[in-house]
Amino acid sequence: MSAVKPGYARPLDLRTGRVGLAFGAGGRAMAQLIAELFARAFANDYLGRGDDGAVLPAPGPGERLVMSTDAHVVSPLFFPGGDIGSLSVHGTVNDLAVMGARPLYLAASFILEEGFPLADLARIVESMAAAARTAGVLVVTGDTKVVEQGKGDGVFITTTGVGALPAGRDPGGARARPGDVVLVSGRLGEHGMAIMAQRESLAFESEIVSDSAALNGLVEALYAAVPADAIRVLRDPTRGGLASTLNEIAAQSGVGMELDEAAIPVSPPVRAACELLGLDPLCVANEGQLVALCAPEHADALLAAMRAHPLGAEASRIGTATSDPQHFVQIRTGVGGWRMVDWLSGEQLPRIC
Amino acid sequence: MKYIDEFRDQALAAGLARAIAHEAGTGRDYAFMEFCGGHTHTLSRYGIADLLPPTLRMIHGPGCPVCVLPIGRVDMAIRLALSRPEVILCTYGDCLRVPASDGLSLLKAKAHGADVRMVYSTADALALARREPGREVVFFAIGFETTTPPTALVLREAARQGLANFSVICNHVLTPAAIAAILEPPGGNAPQAVQIDGFVGPAHVSTVIGSRPYEAFASTHRKPVVIAGFEPLDVMQAILMLLRQVNTGRAVVENEFTRAVTRDGNLKAQALVAEVFEPRPGFEWRGLGTLPDSALRIRVAFTAWDAEAKFDLGYTPVPDNKACECGAILRGVKSPIDCKLFGTVCTPETPMGSCMVSSEGACAAHYTYGRFRDLPLRASDTATPANQDTA
Ligand code: SF4
Numbered sequence: 001m002s003a004v005k006p007g008y009a010r011p012l013d014l015r016t017g018r019v020g021l022a023f024g025a026g027g028r029a030m031a032q033l034i035a036e037l038f039a040r041a042f043a044n045d046y047l048g049r050g051d052d053g054a055v056l057p058a059p060g061p062g063e064r065l066v067m068s069t070d071a072h073v074v075s076p077l078f079f080p081g082g083d084i085g086s087l088s089v090h091g092t093v094n095d096l097a098v099m100g101a102r103p104l105y106l107a108a109s110f111i112l113e114e115g116f117p118l119a120d121l122a123r124i125v126e127s128m129a130a131a132a133r134t135a136g137v138l139v140v141t142g143d144t145k146v147v148e149q150g151k152g153d154g155v156f157i158t159t160t161g162v163g164a165l166p167a168g169r170d171p172g173g174a175r176a177r178p179g180d181v182v183l184v185s186g187r188l189g190e191h192g193m194a195i196m197a198q199r200e201s202l203a204f205e206s207e208i209v210s211d212s213a214a215l216n217g218l219v220e221a222l223y224a225a226v227p228a229d230a231i232r233v234l235r236d237p238t239r240g241g242l243a244s245t246l247n248e249i250a251a252q253s254g255v256g257m258e259l260d261e262a263a264i265p266v267s268p269p270v271r272a273a274c275e276l277l278g279l280d281p282l283c284v285a286n287e288g289q290l291v292a293l294c295a296p297e298h299a300d301a302l303l304a305a306m307r308a309h310p311l312g313a314e315a316s317r318i319g320t321a322t323s324d325p326q327h328f329v330q331i332r333t334g335v336g337g338w339r340m341v342d343w344l345s346g347e348q349l350p351r352i353c
Numbered sequence: 354m355k356y357i358d359e360f361r362d363q364a365l366a367a368g369l370a371r372a373i374a375h376e377a378g379t380g381r382d383y384a385f386m387e388f389c390g391g392h393t394h395t396l397s398r399y400g401i402a403d404l405l406p407p408t409l410r411m412i413h414g415p416g417c418p419v420c421v422l423p424i425g426r427v428d429m430a431i432r433l434a435l436s437r438p439e440v441i442l443c444t445y446g447d448c449l450r451v452p453a454s455d456g457l458s459l460l461k462a463k464a465h466g467a468d469v470r471m472v473y474s475t476a477d478a479l480a481l482a483r484r485e486p487g488r489e490v491v492f493f494a495i496g497f498e499t500t501t502p503p504t505a506l507v508l509r510e511a512a513r514q515g516l517a518n519f520s521v522i523c524n525h526v527l528t529p530a531a532i533a534a535i536l537e538p539p540g541g542n543a544p545q546a547v548q549i550d551g552f553v554g555p556a557h558v559s560t561v562i563g564s565r566p567y568e569a570f571a572s573t574h575r576k577p578v579v580i581a582g583f584e585p586l587d588v589m590q591a592i593l594m595l596l597r598q599v600n601t602g603r604a605v606v607e608n609e610f611t612r613a614v615t616r617d618g619n620l621k622a623q624a625l626v627a628e629v630f631e632p633r634p635g636f637e638w639r640g641l642g643t644l645p646d647s648a649l650r651i652r653v654a655f656t657a658w659d660a661e662a663k664f665d666l667g668y669t670p671v672p673d674n675k676a677c678e679c680g681a682i683l684r685g686v687k688s689p690i691d692c693k694l695f696g697t698v699c700t701p702e703t704p705m706g707s708c709m710v711s712s713e714g715a716c717a718a719h720y721t722y723g724r725f726r727d728l729p730l731r732a733s734d735t736a737t738p739a740n741q742d743t744a
Contacts, residue, residue, distance in 0.1 A: 262363075277473075278712070328725045335366035335585045337400025339722040345701035 024146030081210030101163030113152030213288030225305030256324020390417025390713025530647030563618025640683030
């Protein structure tokens with residue numbers, strides 16, 4: 001450390017220091033924050049150049065670019081199974097992955113609140129960097145703004161990602177056809193319930209841990225298992241949960257769906273927590289699950305490929321797309337009746353009685 | 354989850370469905386009212402209509418606390434929260450979205466600058482008052498006998514601690530009064546009454562008040578009552594028990610929910626409630642009008658924590674939106690799809706009436722879980738058959 005004499009005297013106090021307005025003012029303090037925290041954590045050649053943007057190589061022949069962006073405002077910032085940093089990487093990586101793309105680069109923009117502890121910021125940035133390494137993406141450019149105390153919620157992070165879409169892959173919400181099989185990669189509702197339990201300091205018997213994870217590896221495994229064309233739709237059911245995602249796909253594709261409630265994986269703690277609060281696990285957010293609609297003849301192979309991947313060990317075939325001019329998503333309940341699975345309306349609120 | 358799975362078993366459900374069909378196969382029609390919004394939710398959420406014979410109709414009752422809350426009471430809370438910046442108004446989630454006057458709801462009042470917050474429990478409200486000594490924390494309390502003891506508890510606790518910045522707007526209502534009002538419509542106008550052969554009695558409410566309060570009522574009105582839990586098989590079992598009573602000419606109180614309900618209920622909770630609350634001479638219900646001795650108010654000894662007295666809140670009754678059929682639905686006279694606003698102007702995103710707010714409300718339950726059943730009707734735009742099952 002002492003060999004290199006940077007252009008300023010004292011290093012950032014990442015232990016007890018706090019975010020000051022100067023960190024966003026474009027001067028020396030900001031340069032110091034970028035150099036000592038962001039550039040160090042995300043270290044790569046593109047970012048290291050310190051320019052206003054990153055010059056990136058074009059994707060391979062036949063490939064197309066996919067771009068996606070996502071703002072993260074989660075509260076609390078740290079929760080069992082993750083934090084806003086890793087979440088901001090997973091969110092955008094997953095948006096690219098479910099487009100069939102191989103995520104390559106991220107841009108990250110931070111809105112920091114004056115007074116926010118640098119130690120927490122460092123924890124968040126380190127966790128982001130680790131998530132990016134695991135997902136195999138580089139954070140190549142970024143931006144930092146600081147807002148006055150009381151005008152932010154600690155940290156907001158927006159990530160924008162670019163990925164390469166190999167030729168032949170073209171999953172899209174409008175491509176489902178009647179007869180297609182609906183698969184999910186695992187247990188639903190873990191992320192949303194982990195956040196809710198933490199936010200409302202609800203003490204459940206067993207801790208619920210967020211499923212936050214990067215899905216690009218799983219997606220690659222799926223494309224390796226079946227012809228690219230067999231995968232009609234990929235989605236990560238985040239806010240609004242499985243219910244909103246399936247309604248979205250049904251509307252985009254102009255199909256209905258029939259699901260089997262008994263086949264939908266929900267862990268006992270999440271079920272119990274939802275039960276207690278009067279929430280529907282199908283409407284609760286996920287950050288590491290994948291929904292796939294696939295041509296029926298390849299469904300078994302796709303399910304096997306999901307189960308062979310660590311993130312899809314509890315994958316399940318949960319239903320089929322139908323021809324329904326109303327695009328209703330219906331579900332056979334545990335006792336054998338039928339009901340609709342509707343969009344989540346407003347926020348999920350715990351029941352009173 | 355073993356405990357719950359037993360009450361959701363498909364084979365058992367199929368067996369019960371067969372027994373119900375057999376018992377109902379007498380050539381006549383049956384109509385039962387599920388009093389509780391929780392049962393309305395269960396019927397819809399599990400698609401139980403598919404497991405019942407067409408001759409058996411379930412009618413939604415007024416047992417959703419959010420649905421029966423009249424506009425005037427919500428207005429009262431909104432006026433208080435908007436006019437007094439020192440007030441933090443807190444309440445349970447669903448209350449926030451109940452439509453009130455001037456296109457407002459508590460949630461919209463919040464967007465207009467009122468400090469309105471959602472709490473999960475009365476204890477949270479009390480804790481908030483302790484955390485914010487410089488503010489006035491007002492808890493907008495609603496609910497039937499189930500939610501009353503927790504409110505009584507925090508009132509007693511606030512009094513014990515001398516917590517001067519905490520108070521309660523009490524909207525707690527009583528189940529037996531509402532059931533009586535269904536069978537004896539206010540003013541005795543018979544055409545408003547609906548054929549009901551029996552009641553699926555409340556679950557959680559009965560854990561507090563026991564089964565005894567329904568006994569006089571069952572014998573006077575000759576209506577069987579079966580108290581049932583909220584699991585799908587509980588409700589189906591209760592329906593079977595009601596059918597058997599009707600078919601054998603009996604009208605007594607039976608208890609399907611013996612794992613939680615006794616004849617006398619929770620005496621400790623009852624004593625607590627009696628210590629803090631007393632009956633109100635009259636209280637307005639949405640859909641049922643003003644019913645005597647049908648709600649609770651805070652006793653004089655606790656006046657310092659009674660927000661109605663503390664902030665001198667007056668009650669102004671406000672008529673419901675003219676096109677909204679909530680009133681008739683709460684009396685069991687109409688079904689959600691009888692309302693012109695259902696699914697067009699009135700949706701869970703834009704509720705016009707209270708029945709579209711909580712998932713226990715008849716309109717919200719039917720919209721969210723059951724509206725696919727209406728489609729043949731909607732498509733051809735024919736009139737609604739009188740006995741359309743909306744569960
Ligand atoms: S649809 Fe809306 S307006 Fe009509 S009765 Fe139901 S809640 Fe009231």
